[in-house]
Amino acid sequence: MANVAVVGTQWGDEGKGRFVDFLATGADVVVRYQGGNNAGHTVEIGSEQYKLHLVPSGIFNPRTLSILAHGTVIDPVSLAAEMDELAGRGLDMSGLRVSLRAQVVLPHHRALDALGEAARGDADIGTTRRGIGPAYMDKAERSGIRICDLIDDTVFESKLRRVMDEKNRIITRVYDGEPLAVEPILDEYRACAQRIRPYVTDTIWLLHERIEAGDNVLFEGAQGTLLDLDVGTYPYVTSSHPIAGGVCVGAGVGPAAIHSVAGVVKAYTTRVGKGPFVTELLDETGQWIREKGHEYGATTGRPRRCGWLDAVILRFAARVNGLTHLAVSRMDTLGGIDRVKICTGYRRGGVVTDRFPARWEELGQYEPVYEELPGWTDQISDVTRYDELPEAARLYLERIEELTGVPVAMIGVGARRDQAVVRCDLYR
Ligand code: IMO
Ligand code: MG
Numbered sequence: 001m002a003n004v005a006v007v008g009t010q011w012g013d014e015g016k017g018r019f020v021d022f023l024a025t026g027a028d029v030v031v032r033y034q035g036g037n038n039a040g041h042t043v044e045i046g047s048e049q050y051k052l053h054l055v056p057s058g059i060f061n062p063r064t065l066s067i068l069a070h071g072t073v074i075d076p077v078s079l080a081a082e083m084d085e086l087a088g089r090g091l092d093m094s095g096l097r098v099s100l101r102a103q104v105v106l107p108h109h110r111a112l113d114a115l116g117e118a119a120r121g122d123a124d125i126g127t128t129r130r131g132i133g134p135a136y137m138d139k140a141e142r143s144g145i146r147i148c149d150l151i152d153d154t155v156f157e158s159k160l161r162r163v164m165d166e167k168n169r170i171i172t173r174v175y176d177g178e179p180l181a182v183e184p185i186l187d188e189y190r191a192c193a194q195r196i197r198p199y200v201t202d203t204i205w206l207l208h209e210r211i212e213a214g215d216n217v218l219f220e221g222a223q224g225t226l227l228d229l230d231v232g233t234y235p236y237v238t239s240s241h242p243i244a245g246g247v248c249v250g251a252g253v254g255p256a257a258i259h260s261v262a263g264v265v266k267a268y269t270t271r272v273g274k275g276p277f278v279t280e281l282l283d284e285t286g287q288w289i290r291e292k293g294h295e296y297g298a299t300t301g302r303p304r305r306c307g308w309l310d311a312v313i314l315r316f317a318a319r320v321n322g323l324t325h326l327a328v329s330r331m332d333t334l335g336g337i338d339r340v341k342i343c344t345g346y347r348r349g350g351v352v353t354d355r356f357p358a359r360w361e362e363l364g365q366y367e368p369v370y371e372e373l374p375g376w377t378d379q380i381s382d383v384t385r386y387d388e389l390p391e392a393a394r395l396y397l398e399r400i401e402e403l404t405g406v407p408v409a410m411i412g413v414g415a416r417r418d419q420a421v422v423r424c425d426l427y428r
Contacts (some may be wrong), residue, residue: 003263005221010226010317011269015297016222018042018043019264019412026427027214035223037079055083076105076189078105097200099201104135111180128297136240151193216427225243225313235271236360263326265400271304276364278367311343332414339372340372347374348362409426
């Protein structure tokens with residue numbers, strides 16, 4: 001038995017969904033430990049494509065438990081809709097479990113997310129407007145409503161009335177917005193509570209029972225290292241902890257319960273939302289990558305900003321997550337270019353550093369120092385063994401290993417579950 005964490009090393013959208021889904025085939029339990037429906041995990045199985053926002057990627061295996069742990073923030077309307085959609089496509093929902101302790105995302109969180117962004121004007125963060133930041137604010141302020149409250153009609157009503165009273169004052173007096181009516185929220189949320197109630201449990205005890213029974217547990221990260229509230233490009237971050245340390249807080253396990261940490265790396269870099277991006281390509285190569293990789297947000301449909309791979313970021317991610325392995329996605333997408341580049345350092349005023357800076361303003365002042373490597377063909381989607389990959393693709397992967405000091409365990413050569421080269425079993 002082994003417990004594996006899969007985390008994003010960049011700004012999200014690294015292809016975590018495809019590797020988590022692949023690894024989930026060997027897992028007994030899959031746990032989402034942070035974030036909410038700001039995530040968009042695309043999974044392709046056979047000819048079917050699924051976009052998951054809240055439901056863990058273990059849901060495709062009927063024998064796997066899929067846990068939404070207490071570190072997540074759950075919009076019950078979104079969760080119920082996602083469950084209905086997946087069930088409608090024939091998936092079995094009986095393995096889903098939702099933590100009693102998870103925070104509930106409410107309509108005023110979504111409203112305040114949008115109002116806050118509008119008020120920031122040019123300095124907006126570019127959030128998904130799913131209410132994620134305001135929900136985590138209420139949790140930290142200790143006024144949040146949890147799933148255990150939601151599933152108790154009386155408790156929910158009294159807490160909601162109290163909270164809405166205050167939030168409506170903020171919406172109207174601070175932001176000049178329209179107040180939200182409580183009754184429709186009560187109705188809608190009660191209906192969703194009804195749908196979710198059978199799956200709600202104390203997931204801490206459940207998880208520990210399964211760990212003690214020797215199960216393989218997979219911790220599924222959403223977002224990525226640079227979107228982490230503490231180590232990311234603050235304030236252009238999300239409000240949770242996608243890094244490996246977030247697993248302990250968000251799922252309720254100690255650090256020694258995590259046996260390996262796989263960092264998912266997209267073969268190039270993308271970012272949605274605002275904030276500096278040193279290797280961003282504003283030319284036709286960036287456009288080419290966006291079109292070829294269909295780099296449009298799975299959650300908001302926004303075009304993703306695209307650029308070369310940045311090893312400064314990867315080295316930073318290797319450290320703050322304690323990465324034991326890398327999983328590189330989209331090697332097929334990057335294929336077909338003559339020469340590819342990797343950023344190995346940042347230059348400012350003639351000085352080169354390989355340290356990722358604390359301040360986003362500083363990040364914005366850096367020029368990338370590139371290393372050029374030969375490109376490879378994009379006809380690699382049928383490759384199943386490492387030595388079948390074109391030499392240039394292997395060189396690229398080996399250079400990533402050298403620059404990060406972390407071995408590449410898995411390589412994505414296509415979107416489907418089976419289109420991956422697997423070099424080691426992470427559960428061993
Ligand atoms: P997955 O799990 C990419 C970004 C938003 C914005 C910032 C804050 O699919 O990789 P938020 O709504 O979280 O308050 O927005 O974080 N963001 C993501 N970017 N992938 C994601 O998830 C993201 N979730 C949030 O675009 O810049
Ligand atoms: Mg996404």
